[in-house]
Amino acid sequence: MTMNWVKQKYDLVILAVATLLLVSNAAWIGMSRLEPEDTQAGLSAPKDNAIPPVNLDAIRQAVVLAAAPAKWKSPTDFPTGTPERGLLLVSRRYLLKDSKLIDPFAENSEQLHPPITNEWLLAYGLDYTDMTIKEKDSDGDGFSNLEEFQNNADPIDPKKAPPSLNKLKLVSFKPVPFRLEFKGDPSGDGKEFQINFKDLKGPARTQYRKLGEQIEGAPYKVVKYEPKPGPNGVNSSGDLSELIIQNIETGDSIILVYNKEANDPTSLGTFRNLLAGGDQDFTLKKGEEFTLKPDNRKLKLIDISATKAQVRDVTTGDLFPVLPINSSSP
Secondary structure, eight states: HHHHHHHHTHHHHHHHHHHHHHHHEEEEHHHHHHHHHHHHSSSSSOOOOOOOOOOOOHHHHHHHHHHSSOOOGGGGGOTTTTTGGSSSOOOOOOOEEEEEEEEETTTOOOOTTBBBBBHHHHHHTTOOOOOTTTOOOSSSOOOOOHHHHHTTOOTTHHHHHOOOGGGGGEEEEEEOOOOOOOETTTTTTSSSSEEEEEEEGGGGEEEHHHHHHHHSSSEEEEEEOOOBBBTBSSSSSTTEEEEEEEEEOOEEEEEEEEEOEEEEEEEEEHHHHHHHOOOOOOETTTTEEETTTTTTTEEEEEEEEESSSEEEEEETTOOOEEBBBOOOOO
16 A cells, blocks of 8 residues: 555655755755864964064065165166167067168168168167158258258257258359450550440440559459550550459459450359248349348358359358259258
8 A cells, every 4th residue: 555655646755855855965064064163163272372573674675665666767768779768568670671671779780771870860769760761851940851960960959950051052043244345555654544344334334444443333443454565565466465453342353455355244143042931032143242041141152153153151261062953962
């Protein structure tokens, strides 16, 4: 009868057995959690109550570090051009040129932008990876980095720019003819001389002047006479006498030979100051003085041709060439 009941109620039997196992397992877990506390309670307290000595060396070291904390160094704290100036944890950049890797920091490395040296670029913190770095104006003073390098100037400080004279260019050259002819010594005593000026108008075309006198209407004066009579004397065929006159603006001397035409053209030049901005053209005559901005340098036009002009610093006496505007910078 019991077996029949079990067969009929097998599901209840299984549930009862499972419940019994669950209760037993819970009781075991509960007893396990109580066991550490009982064990800890059974431990005896230490008999030695002495406190171990404190390590004062560590405390002293901490006090010293607190008084002088370490300072963070940014890349700009290191000298320009040193590897430490590079970015943190980033290796310095190499450049690939003509299938070769170039380290700009290495000694005797190939120059990346000749004639500018790698050392110069690094010293001023310029971007040596920029293929147009020579043409760029890093400080906005009107001069390229190449011009700054050639003039030993500072490419990142506009107050230390090259001389403004380097930006003066010759735009055009125009010679204006000025023809003269020595017609001799009318009195024959070598004191007064006849000179014809073919490019002057009116009475000034023919003038009689003595030594030391200035020509009317033209920047000349008579400075010397050298008689060289021909077979028939002066003022006749074969006469090679010379009259020397001087241009008081340029200081140049002109030798006039009896009865021969000479030409001393007035040389006019048109110039442009590239630092002035825009087309700031101005015309000068040979021998004329002028002031060049922005540094107000006083100069004088000494000579001029179609290919070059020459100016002199009035203060120092130094001579400088001025090249045509379509020519490359020196």
